[in-house]
Amino acid sequence: MRVPPEISRELLARVVGQTLEEAAFVFTEATDAPPSYPGVVLEARMQYAGPGRGEVRLAASPEVAVDLAANLLGEDPASPEAQERQADAVAELLNICCGALAREVFGPVEVCELSVPEVRRLAAAEFEDQAGRATCRVSLLTEEGGRLDAAVFPARGTRVA
Numbered sequence: 644m645r646v647p648p649e650i651s652r653e654l655l656a657r658v659v660g661q662t663l664e665e666a667a668f669v670f671t672e673a674t675d676a677p678p679s680y681p682g683v684v685l686e687a688r689m690q691y692a693g694p695g696r697g698e699v700r701l702a703a704s705p706e707v708a709v710d711l712a713a714n715l716l717g718e719d720p721a722s723p724e725a726q727e728r729q730a731d732a733v734a735e736l737l738n739i740c741c742g743a744l745a746r747e748v749f750g751p752v753e754v755c756e757l758s759v760p761e762v763r764r765l766a767a768a769e770f771e772d773q774a775g776r777a778t779c780r781v782s783l784l785t786e787e788g789g790r791l792d793a794a795v796f797p798a799r800g801t802r803v804a
Contacts, residue, residue: 649747649748650697650744650748650778650779650795651779652673652779652780652781654744654747654748655744655779655780655781655793655794655795656673656781656783656793658740658743658744658747659671659701659740659781659783659791659793660672660673660783661743662736662739662740662743663711663736663783663791666715666736666739667711667714667715667732667736668714669710669711669714669785669786670785670786671783671784671785671786671791672783672784673781673782673783674782674783674784675782677782677784677790677792678784678788678790679767680704680767680770680771680790681704681767682766682767683704683705683764683765683766683767684702684703684704684764684765684766684767684770685702685703685704685705685708685729685730685733685762685763685764686700686701686702686733686762686763686764686765686770687700687701687702687730687733687734687736687737687760687761687762688700688701688737688760688761688762688763689737689738689741689757689758689759689760689761690757690758690798691741691744691745691755691756691757691758692755692756692798693745693749693753693754693755693756694749694753694755695748695749696797696798697778697795697796697797697798698795698796698797698798699737699740699741699744699793699794699795699796700737700774700777700792700793700794700795700796701733701736701737701740701791701792701793702733702765702770702774702791702792702793702794703733703789703790703791703792704789704790705729706789707785707789707790707791708729708730708732708733709725709726709729710785710787710789711729711732711733711736712724712725712726712728712729712731712732713725715728715732715735715736716728716732730762731762733762734760734761734762735760737760738757738760740793741757741760742757745757770792774792774794776796777794777795777796778795778796778797779794779795780792780793780794780795781793781794
């Protein structure tokens with residue numbers, strides 16, 4: 644089984660951008676020249692299986708993740724709760740993005756199973772190495788210049804055209 648060709652960079656940017664705007668009040672723009680991640684990256688990943696299979700990932704710097712958490716919680720970014728919930732925020736936003744992406748790609752009738760999001764911290768260099776293997780990837784910049792990335796990977800054992 645192959646990754647569906649319908650998942651384009653433009654579709655991924657639109658779905659992720661719209662989700663971030665509507666759920667977390669974060670406005671983004673796709674970029675071909677993102678700034679480097681400083682140090683550590685928070686990356687959430689989840690599998691999807693339906694007419695197609697694969698994995699969707701959403702990554703952010705810890706600073707952007709704290710802003711996402713603060714906006715989702717209605718808290719100040721400096722609040723202890725926003726600081727503690729940054730990984731949860733990235734996971735929840737990925738969950739929303741993945742559901743919206745599945746609906747866009749497979750339609751409202753097809754059944755698509757989604758796994759539970761998993762979050763991990765990666766060194767920036769390790770993130771960039773892995774992200775280079777994505778079949779579809781987009782980097783987004785927030786209005787404040789913060790970076791997020793969304794990417795689609797083939798399911799393990801899947802050949803990519």
